[in-house]
Amino acid sequence: MSGRGRAPVGDGGGRRGPFLTGLYAPGPVAVPPEVLEALARPVVHHRTDAFRASFLRVRAALAEVLEAPGDDVMLLTGSGTTAFEAALVAAVPRGARLLALRGGKFGERWATMARALGYRVREHDVAWGRAFDVDGLARRLTERERPEAVTLVHSETSTGVLHDVAALAAVVRAHAPDALILVDAVTSLAAAELRPRAWGLDAVVAGSQKGVMLPPGLGFVWLSERAWARAADGDGRGRASAYALDLHRERPRQRSGDSGTTPATSLVVAADVALGLLLEAGLARRREALGRRNGALLAAGAALGAAPFAERPTPAVAAMTTPDGLAAPDVVRALAARGVRIAGGQDRLAPCLLRPSLLGHGDDYDAVVLAAALEDAWRDLGRAVPHGAAVSAAMAVLDR
């Protein structure tokens, strides 16, 4: 099992020793020991052949993960939010009309960001926990407006929903063929099927601290050729201002392994290792395993009376609502006291949502550990749960 840290927890009298903490949140995630070793290597200079080779391998590996071999994937130092801002400004002309699909915290964030950056934003909403309805989007596009860009979240981390980006993108392409389709793939990259070229997407944004098993600090941006071309002069309107994060200035540099400003060298070297491990293990197998483990977590929760929250679950996080009378923050704290770190709900879902995740480095037995810890937490909070109830449910799913 992975995810063990050195922050002392409890008094050593519990199931988990005093020097172990399991990190089971939907990012930041536990990373492989090989990646930690790479982070601990002496710092290298970025203007060296060795570093440039590493930088180019990372770009190529990410293009492979995106099933777009040979395409540019831009590496940025920053959060996923920073990367989304860079993609938005690079691709969408200043002041353009933008339709933001909102079904959770991150869908809302992109709408707020776009408005702050001067775009004319309208929202298309779905209740948190529900997946966007393809026909509903089609009606909206035929009846009401002609957006120049659409923002979508693939795996909405706040609700655990995996939105059907392939189908939604097809609808946008059919009804608003010129609209650029910008996708937040922060927690879906390397976790769910994601085919920007085949699906006709225009921007895909992701971050390091999720499915590619790295610490936070790197953002990734892929743009379609029409997005690169459209943005070149912003259709005559120019682009919103940016300097450090100007992807157009950066593109030719990155193609030769350089960047305009000093990149986070240690994280890039670690990314080279992490992506190598990922591709060696096989992306399809990893995606299948993440789905299976996430299903096991949802089954463990259901056995405890915690219903799955997402209509269409992402493999990246097992969002579940606590049964009546059990406050989610209490469960999160009970788990933390046992050395198990999960995420609770965000914003309006804080009182009732649990979000354990096996998105990081780990294996099937991490699902067993999490199921056992959930049982323990339930009992810690006074609920009578037969020993093994959640674990049995999880193991049955793992064996399917």
Place this chain on the structure above:
Amino acid sequence: MSGRGRAPVGDGGGRRGPFLTGLYAPGPVAVPPEVLEALARPVVHHRTDAFRASFLRVRAALAEVLEAPGDDVMLLTGSGTTAFEAALVAAVPRGARLLALRGGKFGERWATMARALGYRVREHDVAWGRAFDVDGLARRLTERERPEAVTLVHSETSTGVLHDVAALAAVVRAHAPDALILVDAVTSLAAAELRPRAWGLDAVVAGSQKGVMLPPGLGFVWLSERAWARAADGDGRGRASAYALDLHRERPRQRSGDSGTTPATSLVVAADVALGLLLEAGLARRREALGRRNGALLAAGAALGAAPFAERPTPAVAAMTTPDGLAAPDVVRALAARGVRIAGGQDRLAPCLLRPSLLGHGDDYDAVVLAAALEDAWRDLGRAVPHGAAVSAAMAVLDR
């Protein structure tokens, strides 16, 4: 001696073994083993008390380094350039008149950035290698214009000049009292005296991969109270657009150890260690040591006929011009073949400038190694140099 890496160099038949590389560039720099160890610790979640405590310690330590205890120092994930952009946009109202002092590559960069962001920029130039003349700036300000902001570089890494920010800021305060003074302290932080409060500065920007001995990836921003206040409404003009890097949104969050987006947790934990080491060793002693070692490097160069380039040398980098007939890139390559990485000249100075640096983790003996390697490189390139000529000159300075 520090700075040894694992990239194999040469065939093991040289002075340095095949698994060692000395990193002696003015950033990224060699970092202490304690910092590498911290980077290799299991990833922690950012919404935990332990991480928040680390985040707050880093902010407090940086405020101490800036001799502004208790002040906000904002931590950003990104390069020094990203941090400068965040500071500029946060402090200077949209479209304001800005005077950019340019005496090297970084001085030029801030002028270019400000123009790209829509500011009305004028330049005040000095020849590369020269320090800004205080009286010249005073004349410019009295006779010609009333800027609303002035950008300055403290330690100009491209030329090796330490500009007299205290005196220059005093002149700005005297002749343009309302102008905000924005200082690039990327290579001066923790290397040269830097007292933003006492000197009346309004923004200080720095990065992790320099004097504080961390890998690249974090940026730091300090703003004066009048800068925070002025920017709040941009004097009625608003601010240039920014979302992910909006310091105003970020300020209250960071005061409680949080941030709007996921920070580069591993780098923050490492910063906690690095700054602890730095303050424990004593900032004044370290600054004195860096100055002494840099002087030793300049003396070593002079003994080889390489004249100091900077009129007023920074302790962060020993910029020196190669003697006639010796191409700087050849020297850089000869050193690299011996496992010693220094920086050459940037832009127009590429043919003739060498920029070895002991800004990172190291001690006096690193100056001896660099002096010896410079001698070796000279001999590799066919110059007859008495054995020990550069080393003797360096050691004499170290013993002063």
